[in-house]
Amino acid sequence: MIDVQSCRQHAADCVRQAHGEDSAxxxxxxxxxxxAWLRLGHQAQELxxxxxxxxxxxxxDDSSAEAGRRELVS
Numbered sequence: 001m002i003d004v005q006s007c008r009q010h011a012a013d014c015v016r017q018a019h020g021e022d023s024a025x026x027x028x029x030x031x032x033x034x035x036a037w038l039r040l041g042h043q044a045q046e047l048x049x050x051x052x053x054x055x056x057x058x059x060x061d062d063s064s065a066e067a068g069r070r071e072l073v074s
Contacts, residue, residue, distance in 0.1 A: 003044070011034040
């Protein structure tokens with residue numbers, strides 16, 4: 001999975017490079033690429049949070065199933 005911190009670092013690199021460009025078009029392109037990296041990082045963060053929620057839900061389901069099995073056995 002894509003690391004959020006790496007996305008932020010790539011965005012910062014693009015911004016630094018944009019500051020060194022003479023052409024307004026080149027600056028604009030690099031700043032747009034930086035925005036794309038930030039959006040990708042945000043999406044990765046959201047997906048990671050969703051995965052965490054799903055795994056917690058699965059753990060709860062497993063616990064409930066185990067409790068149900070214990071009740072049937074006793």
